[in-house]
Amino acid sequence: GAVVSQHPSWVICKSGTSVKIECRSLDFQATTMFWYRQFPKQSLMLMATSNEGSKATYEQGVEKDKFLINHASLTLSTLTVTSAHPEDSSFYICSAAHEQYFGPGTRLTVT
């Protein structure tokens, strides 16, 4: 079946630095991908919709200048957390193919 991968699976970065998370569709093309954030013991929260060749659509309350999304090809979307702070530590998950397929998630820890 279709697979969505994420890289890295986990990352630790220092406060104030930026970190990039990749989401790839491995055997299908995805014009639209979705990015979620999940804090411990909580549900997934939709952050933004990533559209190939155009700007991402952000959910209310999500800072577009802090969470930069680039969907440069039909198989790759990237989420860059800029000037990361400890409160950005979370589990970041992407999905594709009308959200039938989810990536394994990336655990970000900001120290």
Place this chain on the structure above:
Amino acid sequence: DAKTTQPNSMESNEEEPVHLPCNHSTISGTDYIHWYRQLPSQGPEYVIHGLTSNVNNRMASLAIAEDRKSSTLILHRATLRDAAVYYCILRDGYDKIIFGKGTRLHILP
């Protein structure tokens, strides 16, 4: 998205059937009922979906009430690997998914 209501948590014994309920009294005629599950430290996994008729696949069965205001996800024989958070979601076509709190299923050995 129309809202769904699920119990916060449930327990079941291993190798027994599990019935996970979901209420969606404000469902519209074009809403499909989707179920996803999330194992610990993993991304969500699609389980099953349906519109009006009951559905079966290799993972589970979905029983939909005649008035569509509730549904039940049935795991026929629970294993320890079925311990997860199960999300019942209504979707009209390919609308973006909004996750609720789901039901945390504990499987007792």
